[in-house]
Amino acid sequence: MTATVQPALDGSVPEQRKTKTRQQAENYETWLAIVWPKFLEAAATGRTFTTYEIADAHQLPDPPSPQAHWGRLMTLLKDEGYIRTAGWACSDRPTAHHSGVRTWRGTAAARRAAA
Template sequence: MTTATQGILDGMPDPEPTDYQTWAAEVRPAFVTVARSRRRHWLTWQIRREYKLPEAPDPAHDWGRLMSQLAADGIVRHDGFGHTLDRSVVNAWRGTRDARKGRVA
């Protein structure tokens, strides 16, 4: 006897990743793309909204963890501060010179 499994229905959103590594691998390319552009002073939540990125498994910590890793990898650097939709202050970012020249990813 075989069991059938139902696939994801058309029109339904894909399930969000449940572990950090899977999620980070999925969202990192969007941040690398933005870092390679000449865009200045962007906020993490703006990129999440523009690229329709999935929410992090642990939103309170994983977004900061991702940005710290991108900074450690030489892809982004701190560029002051900005505001969230609720007017909280958060870090702003920009791509590094190496990212804009395609030397890091």
């Protein structure tokens, strides 16, 4: 089924809306190799961020199991000493309806690793 576009009153046809499509990685190891450096860069800045902010800014692919793997990534980064919890914020993710999400901040170890 194809969608029809309603012309404007002046007869012009509006441009198609462009939506972001997110790719999904085929396996966890490949996905981790793609996203790990981007999160290390974010941690090295020392600023507070959410997981979605970094994923969206770099158009990172979703992991094979998004419900589990995003949280696991942040736990690994925290366990390695690159990030720490910074608090809570409302999510910018369109499907989250502004629900609360954890915020993160890079540590001194992350800044040293980037240098």
